[in-house]
Amino acid sequence: MDSERRRLFTRREALAGAAGVAAAAALGKLVSAQQVPEDTTKVPGVPTSAYGWPSSFERLARAPVSTPFTSFTPLQHLNGIITPSGLHFERHHNGVPQVDPARYKLLVHGMVAKPMVFTLGDLKRYPAFSRIQFVECSGNSGSGLVNPVATVTAQSVHGLTSTSEWVGVLVSTILREVKPDRNASWALCESMDAAVMTRSIPMEKMWEDAMLAYGQNGEAVRPEQGYPARLLLPGYEGNANVKWVRRIKIGDKPFETREETSKYSDPVCPPDEGECYSRQFTFLMDCKSLITWPSGGQTVPSAGIWEIHGLAWSGRGHIQLVEVSVDGGNNWHPAKLEQPVLPLCHTRFRYLWKWDGREALIMSRATDSSGAVQPTRQQLIDLRGLVRGPDLGFAYHANYIQPWRVAADGKVTNGLV
Ligand SMILES: Nc1nc2c(c(=O)[nH]1)N[C@H]1C(S)=C(S)[C@@H](COP(=O)(O)O)O[C@H]1N2
Ligand SMILES: [Mo]
Numbered sequence: 001m002d003s004e005r006r007r008l009f010t011r012r013e014a015l016a017g018a019a020g021v022a023a024a025a026a027l028g029k030l031v032s033a034q035q036v037p038e039d040t041t042k043v044p045g046v047p048t049s050a051y052g053w054p055s056s057f058e059r060l061a062r063a064p065v066s067t068p069f070t071s072f073t074p075l076q077h078l079n080g081i082i083t084p085s086g087l088h089f090e091r092h093h094n095g096v097p098q099v100d101p102a103r104y105k106l107l108v109h110g111m112v113a114k115p116m117v118f119t120l121g122d123l124k125r126y127p128a129f130s131r132i133q134f135v136e137c138s139g140n141s142g143s144g145l146v147n148p149v150a151t152v153t154a155q156s157v158h159g160l161t162s163t164s165e166w167v168g169v170l171v172s173t174i175l176r177e178v179k180p181d182r183n184a185s186w187a188l189c190e191s192m193d194a195a196v197m198t199r200s201i202p203m204e205k206m207w208e209d210a211m212l213a214y215g216q217n218g219e220a221v222r223p224e225q226g227y228p229a230r231l232l233l234p235g236y237e238g239n240a241n242v243k244w245v246r247r248i249k250i251g252d253k254p255f256e257t258r259e260e261t262s263k264y265s266d267p268v269c270p271p272d273e274g275e276c277y278s279r280q281f282t283f284l285m286d287c288k289s290l291i292t293w294p295s296g297g298q299t300v301p302s303a304g305i306w307e308i309h310g311l312a313w314s315g316r317g318h319i320q321l322v323e324v325s326v327d328g329g330n331n332w333h334p335a336k337l338e339q340p341v342l343p344l345c346h347t348r349f350r351y352l353w354k355w356d357g358r359e360a361l362i363m364s365r366a367t368d369s370s371g372a373v374q375p376t377r378q379q380l381i382d383l384r385g386l387v388r389g390p391d392l393g394f395a396y397h398a399n400y401i402q403p404w405r406v407a408a409d410g411k412v413t414n415g416l417v
Contacts, residue, residue: 085217134161134163140161287399299412302410304355314366325363
């Protein structure tokens with residue numbers, strides 16, 4: 001009773017608060033007390049099901065665009081910070097392998113005192129560790145940096161980032177078993193898919209917070225995400241998070257694999273320096289944010305009060321501040337960060353906007369706990385030059401501010417063009 005009253009009071013307060021900002025915002029319609037919206041009580045509901053699915057009225061989809069090996073998370077339709085496992089973006093270079101967990105084995109060898117092989121059961125028997133963390137492809141948003149076009153969505157340009165609760169064993173636990181040589185400084189991590197994805201990872205990272213994940217959002221890691229076990233490197237570019245991991249070889253220098261020489265090294269051509277060069281081992285994902293509502297392809301139904309919201313994240317720490325501008329970047333206002341605000345994780349931000357119904361350019365800018373501030377597209381180009389990555393005209397590590405243009409009719413398009 002008491003807590004019920006308190007709850008109502010808090011809600012009233014909240015409504016009064018909102019009304020203070022939006023005196024004229026009447027949501028819902030006034031009706032006579034007898035009117036029941038729709039009577040669904042005369043038909044018995046459907047019985048239980050073995051596995052639940054979203055309502056048939058909610059049909060979200062990962063969208064493949066140009067290849068069958070990349071799909072994008074529909075960021076503009078998500079609530080909160082967790083990406084449903086079935087909507088986690090997918091990036092695989094040669095398809096999803098079918099791995100029988102009973103036959104799964106992980107070999108850890110190289111510069112170690114005790115080379116060892118672990119079954120999935122072995123990995124699960126060690127003390128488990130959980131964390132909520134994003135995985136973002138380093139090519140995410142790259143198309144919008146290189147070649148911005150008007151009709152895009154948050155999903156089609158920025159949907160190569162997703163957040164899950166991951167569960168697994170810390171790599172440090174496994175390292176204590178195999179006892180790496182004291183001169184060991186790099187680990188080769190290799191997968192069992194047809195792409196044989198292989199990356200060199202600094203041993204500091206392997207000791208610090210790397211994880212072999214077998215759980216995702218309460219279930220086993222999905223096949224697309226690396227079933228039965230993947231490497232997770234908090235804050236590192238997606239590519240280094242080797243899925244279907246089968247081998248870790250400890251060494252004392254980077255192994256210079258295909259994925260870190262011909263790909264996943266970033267061409268840089270600063271306008272004021274003569275030579276172009278390649279940045280290698282650019283592991284950390286930069287500080288970034290994105291307004292997901294209202295965003296490209298959506299329509300703001302009318303003038304009035306609307307809550308802008310979106311996601312912010314950084315591979316360098318937690319999100320400290322998100323600012324929103326609704327006038328093309330002239331004035332910035334702090335947005336509200338929704339709890340939980342976790343390091344190396346998507347963070348939801350919200351900002352109440354009173355739209356006057358005239359064309360507006362809206363955007364968000366994040367600052368992380370390392371002090372890094374999200375740059376504009378122009379600042380990023382001034383820093384690196386506008387060069388195409390080796391893949392599909394992507395540029396890696398494209399964390400520019402994404403402006404959205406809200407036209408007078410409410411339609412939202414890319415504010416970069
Ligand atoms: N074994 C293997 N691991 C892989 C890949 C791959 O093709 N094979 N793709 C990498 C790339 S480029 C990215 S962005 C992430 C994507 O992880 P996800 O598909 O779980 O979203 O996995 C990485 N790990
Ligand atoms: Mo990627």
